Structures are given as C-alpha cells and as structure tokens.
Amino acid sequence: MEEQNCMNGRIEKHPILGDLTPVQEVTIYFEGKPIKARAGEPIMAALLAAGVGVFRYTKKGSPRRMFCGIGRCTDCIMNVDGLPGVRTCVTEVRDGMKIERQSGVGIWRVSDSEGDMHGER
Amino acid sequence: MERDNKPAVVIGAGPAGLCAAIELKKAGAPVILMDENSKPGGQLFKQIHKFFGSREHKAGVRGFDIGKELLEESMTSGIDVRLNTEVVGIGQGLSIWAVENRTHAYTMDAAKIIIAAGATENALSFPGWTLPGVMTAGCAQTLINVHRVLPGRRVLMVGSGNVGVIVAYQLLQAGAEVAAVIEAAPQLGGYGVHTAKVRRAGVPFYISTTVAKAEGVECVEHAVIVKVDSKFKPIEGTERMLDVDTICIAIGLTPSIELAGLAGCKMIYVPELGGNMPLHDEYMQTSIPSIYVAGDIAGVEEASTAMEEGRLAGIHAAWSMGFLSEQEMLAKTDIARQRLLALRQGMFGFKRLSAKERIVLQGKSR
Numbered sequence: 001m002e003e004q005n006c007m008n009g010r011i012e013k014h015p016i017l018g019d020l021t022p023v024q025e026v027t028i029y030f031e032g033k034p035i036k037a038r039a040g041e042p043i044m045a046a047l048l049a050a051g052v053g054v055f056r057y058t059k060k061g062s063p064r065r066m067f068c069g070i071g072r073c074t075d076c077i078m079n080v081d082g083l084p085g086v087r088t089c090v091t092e093v094r095d096g097m098k099i100e101r102q103s104g105v106g107i108w109r110v111s112d113s114e115g116d117m118h119g120e121r
Numbered sequence: 122m123e124r125d126n127k128p129a130v131v132i133g134a135g136p137a138g139l140c141a142a143i144e145l146k147k148a149g150a151p152v153i154l155m156d157e158n159s160k161p162g163g164q165l166f167k168q169i170h171k172f173f174g175s176r177e178h179k180a181g182v183r184g185f186d187i188g189k190e191l192l193e194e195s196m197t198s199g200i201d202v203r204l205n206t207e208v209v210g211i212g213q214g215l216s217i218w219a220v221e222n223r224t225h226a227y228t229m230d231a232a233k234i235i236i237a238a239g240a241t242e243n244a245l246s247f248p249g250w251t252l253p254g255v256m257t258a259g260c261a262q263t264l265i266n267v268h269r270v271l272p273g274r275r276v277l278m279v280g281s282g283n284v285g286v287i288v289a290y291q292l293l294q295a296g297a298e299v300a301a302v303i304e305a306a307p308q309l310g311g312y313g314v315h316t317a318k319v320r321r322a323g324v325p326f327y328i329s330t331t332v333a334k335a336e337g338v339e340c341v342e343h344a345v346i347v348k349v350d351s352k353f354k355p356i357e358g359t360e361r362m363l364d365v366d367t368i369c370i371a372i373g374l375t376p377s378i379e380l381a382g383l384a385g386c387k388m389i390y391v392p393e394l395g396g397n398m399p400l401h402d403e404y405m406q407t408s409i410p411s412i413y414v415a416g417d418i419a420g421v422e423e424a425s426t427a428m429e430e431g432r433l434a435g436i437h438a439a440w441s442m443g444f445l446s447e448q449e450m451l452a453k454t455d456i457a458r459q460r461l462l463a464l465r466q467g468m469f470g471f472k473r474l475s476a477k478e479r480i481v482l483q484g485k486s487r
Contacts, residue, residue, distance in 0.1 A: 045264065
C-alpha cells in the first residue's frame with residue numbers, strides 16, 4: 001500500500017518552535033476510514049500526517065498529492081463532502097468531513113443548492 | 122483638501138498588505154484589508170529564521186514573531202480585516218469584485234487600491250515531476266513550520282538560493298534528512314550565513330548539477346541528478362542516483378500579477394526580480410492612478426522590504442485621500458525610503474536596488 005511507502009508524521013518536538021501544543025481534535029473520514037485531525041489545520045496536513053500518499057489520480061491514472069501548499073496550483077484537489085475539486089491545502093478540517101480521492105475532474109455528489117452550503121467548491 | 126470617504130482596499134494580508142493597512146489606519150483613513158486565506162500573515166508564519174538588517178528592520182527577530190507583532194498592531198488599531206475573501210477582479214473606476222467564503226460575491230467602490238498579492242513559486246519540469254513527493258520548497262516549509270507535518274524522510278533540495286538553503290536547514294531542524302542541495306549554476310546562490318549552516322550539518326552541495334528525473338510508482342522513490350555544462354545541458358555519464366522520497370524545488374518566484382494585469386496596469390520585465398511586474402514609481406503607484414503595488418508583486422525581494430514598500434504605498438494613499446499633509450507624507454516616506462535603502466545593501470541587495478531603480482525611473486515617466 002502506498003500509504004506505507006510514503007510515511008510521514010507529526011513533528012512533535014522542534015528546536016525553535018518547541019513541543020507541539022495539544023489542540024482540539026476532530027475526526028475526518030478518508031475513503032471511509034476515520035482519521036484524527038487537529039482543529040484548524042488544512043485537510044492536506046491531516047492526510048499527510050496520517051500517511052496518505054496519493055490525494056487524487058488524473059484522468060490518465062497518474063498520481064498526485066500536493067505541490068505549492070498555499071492554494072495556487074490545485075495539485076491537491078479532492079472530493080470533500082461530495083464536492084470535487086476542493087483545494088485541500090487551504091480548506092480547514094471540520095468534524096465529520098468526508099474526504100475521497102478524485103479521478104480526473106471528479107464527480108459531483110451533491111445538488112447545486114446543497115453545494116452552496118459548503119465552503120470550497 | 123477634501124477627504125475621500127470611500128475606503129482604501131488593500132488586497133493581501135501578508136507583510137506588505139498589513140503594513141500598508143496599518144499606515145492608512147494610523148492616518149485615520151478608512152481601510153479594508155482583504156485576504157483569501159482563513160488567517161492573515163501571508164507567508165510570514167513559516168519564516169522561523171532570524172531576519173537580517175538593522176534593529177529597525179527587526180534584525181535578529183524571527184519571521185513568525187514579526188508576523189505576530191504586525192497582526193497585533195492591525196487588530197488593536199481596528200482595521201476592517203476580511204478573511205476568506207478572494208478578490209477576483211478589479212473593474213473600471215476602482216471597483217473591487219470580491220467573493221466571500223467562496224459563496225457570496227459582492228462589489229465595492231474603492232478610493233485607492235493597494236495590491237499586495239505576493240508571488241508564486243516557480244515550477245521545474247523534468248520526468249517524474251508530477252509524482253507525489255515533488256513539491257516547492259515553500260510547500261515543505263509550510264508543512265513543517267506551520268502545520269508541523271513532515272513531507273518526507275529524505276529530501277533533495279533543488280536550488281541553492283536563500284529559499285533553498287533556509288528550507289534545507291529547517292527540514293533538518295524538523296527531523297528530516299537532506300540528501301543534497303543541488304545548483305544548476307556554477308556557483309551557490311544563497312547568503313553565506315544560511316549556506317554555511319547547512320554545510321556544517323554535513324549536507325553535500327553539488328554545483329553545475331540539475332535533477333534529471335524522479336522515479337517511483339505512487340510517490341518518489343529516488344531521484345537522478347546530473348552534471349550540466351556551461352550551457353546547462355546535461356553531461357551524459359555523470360548521472361548519480363539519490364535515495365530520496367521528497368524533492369523540493371527552490372528555483373525562484375514569480376510576482377502574482379493577475380489582478381494588476383486585469384486592472385490594466387502597465388508591466389515591466391525585470392528578470393532579477395522574478396519576471397513581469399507592474400511598473401511603479403517611488404511611491405509604489407502603478408500606471409493607473411490610485412492603484413498601488415507593494416511587496417513581492419512589485420519585484421520578488423524579502424519580507425522586510427515588502428513591509429517598507431507596504432508603508433510607502435499606505436502613506437501615499439493616505440495623503441492622496443486627504444488624511445495626511447504633504448509635509449507629513451514626505452517625512453514618513455523619507456523614513457521608509459531610508460530603511461529600504463539600508464535593506465538593499467551588499468552583493469545581493471545591490472542587484473535588487475539597481476533593478477528597483479530601473480523600474481522607478483520608467484515608472485516616473487509612465
């Protein structure tokens with residue numbers, strides 16, 4: 001499984017920034033599996049810390065994860081709560097959020113009016 | 122002078138935008154600061170190294186501490202900060218088109234617009250560059266210093282400029298291994314202080330070397346680097362395989378000029394400051410009256426210079442809105458200019474200074 005090949009983790013101790021301070025935890029679901037995330041962090045960080053190596057596949061099946069990390073390049077887009085194309089590097093986690101890999105441009109799983117209730121689209 | 126009661130709108134709450142908004146607010150001018158992110162500060166909070174310059178330039182203070190100070194100042198002064206607000210267009214007659222929370226769009230007329238949109242890191246294409254594990258150095262820096270997550274265990278840094286060596290060092294601090302720093306040019310590009318720290322940590326530097334390819338199935342499993350000749354062409358037979366899971370690209374930034382371009386600001390090409398950027402004068406005014414630029418959008422430099430440019434733009438905008446006397450404006454401008462001059466010293470600073478002088482010379486006669 002690629003999750004194991006691309007191992008990552010939290011930086012608990014840091015010589016300049018000090019110990020990682022505990023914050024409120026939220027649970028997000030990646031492909032149905034629960035993942036603990038730190039409140040306020042972007043989806044990208046939570047998935048990376050959980051060892052998720054591939055965020056999406058292009059329509060030709062080529063894997064992608066992240067590139068710029070600040071919302072410019074759209075490399076890290078995923079399906080979030082039914083909406084495809086969500087930039088996971090600038091979208092904060094929310095308790096109960098459902099995140100799935102998308103293929104190509106992805107599939108819209110919510111109605112348009114429902115989509116308006118969400119943040120990123 | 123009659124005062125303009127429409128607000129000055131500052132786009133981008135990084136070091137330049139924050140300082141511009143603070144100057145406007147200090148002068149008593151109505152100001153709205155917009156940023157697409159959920160938190161202000163731009164890229165300041167990932168800068169955990171100490172800044173250079175003199176005491177006035179916050180030398181010896183770490184970037185994130187400067188960020189905290191600026192945020193406190195802007196919050197206590199009561200600036201109208203609108204986060205999660207993307208400015209998607211600038212229309213005729215200084216109208217701003219913004220989208221809030223990605224769902225609610227509105228327009229607003231501004232008295233002045235200060236665009237402090239920053240810059241975007243350059244990409245480098247090579248076989249395998251789209252694989253998970255290849256990312257900009259700034260992405261890795263955001264991950265480790267802001268989100269406290271390691272992007273990988275063993276990293277190849279492509280580019281030996283300041284961003285490359287600073288992020289290489291910060292990756293070491295975060296607990297990653299840095300397999301090498303490579304540089305396509307025949308000499309290293311960063312400040313000696315930063316380069317030496319990485320060198321002392323035992324990281325090898327290879328000059329006249331580029332990345333030939335990255336290989337792996339679902340993520341980077343290794344990289345191949347290769348020597349280049351004086352024309353930057355790879356020299357066959359000099360390939361070397363590096364066991365890395367992450368490749369960071371630190372080959373420069375390009376000003377984010379989209380909004381200025383939409384507004385119709387004239388551009389100038391200045392390769393040493395990152396490419397095309399809005400032409401501007403010594404007050405940071407563009408070719409369009411009432412539209413200013415400040416920070417990396419006006420030429421890629423540093424957070425400290427961005428702050429002073431933001432002040433220049435804010436001071437001039439406040440004066441032209443009728444909130445500062447000419448005398449006050451000139452006195453404040455002079456202080457910011459002296460600081461900028463002091464920041465643009467030394468081998469690296471001088472190159473930026475002369476490039477900036479070229480822009481201003483053309484900008485004056487716009």
